[in-house]
Amino acid sequence: MTAEAAILPFPHRHLLGIEGLSPLEIGHLLDQSETYVEVNRQAEKAKSSLLGRTIVNLFFENSTRTRTSFELAAKRLEGDVINMSVATSSVKKGETLIDTAMTLNAMHPDVLVVRHPDSGAVKLLSEKVNCAVINAGDGSHEHPTQALLDALTIRRRKGRIAGLTIAICGDIVHSRVARSNIHLLTTMGARVRIVAPRTLLPTAADRFGVEVFTDMREGLDGCDIIMMLRLQTERMHGNFFPSIREYFKFFGLDYEKVALAKPDALIMHPGPMNRGVEIDSDVADDFGRSAIREQVEMGVAVRMAVLQILAANLPSTDPRNL
């Protein structure tokens, strides 16, 4: 089956989060991403499904993986990509998020890929523009393409998602990656555990449909997937743990803790990693157990699929010209 032939209706103009997507829709996004994994491993990668479309990357927060892979994804589909540098834009002169969005909208882009430090900001922006909007991470709310690439990695390595026991460990309270993964993995039938010190758990953690653990040893016991999270010190105001040393001792992933999971348990981390803080360097680089590099590879395929699927929903004529 070719990548172009696999397109099915996707009844959403934007991708703002995983919450609310059906198992069928998530499955379709993953199936479409799968076709691009093979495309990306060939010497000739170009596909023309974004020909004539303009994609603007608008990142109000730093990024290596997400921004680069969206740019690469759009270019591999022959779209035109603009990376707007917020640091040198009129945002620095006081222009608001909405005025920035309206200004970009007046230039008729087809897709805006937006990362913003405030939860809900990307949805707000999506209500003001005519184009499709992809949430590339909003505050501690959602990071949908990260959850999709994590799910694709798991599905390829384990052959399924349903029935797996997946432990998401670390700074849950500040993590949009955790939220999107909880929505996706529970929707697809996985048994999800969240593991963190009490101070790094959301107040309503027991309402997420997951099992909650404050002891790594119990949380990792017999699990199929260990998904570690970065300590997001930039979002912390006050003290959440006594010291980095103590955090690593109780919640950092080393071989002693890995041994509590199933012998073939997969180790994941969305990046960027803090080596020696939430994960031991040797564990992170253990190519027999760690899928961290593969997650990055899957990111390009997922973003190609998301761009293609949303672009297929765009009208062929800009509604402002009618």
Ligand code: CP
């Ligand atoms: N995982 C992730 O979102 O990484 P970046 O911040 O580098 O995009």
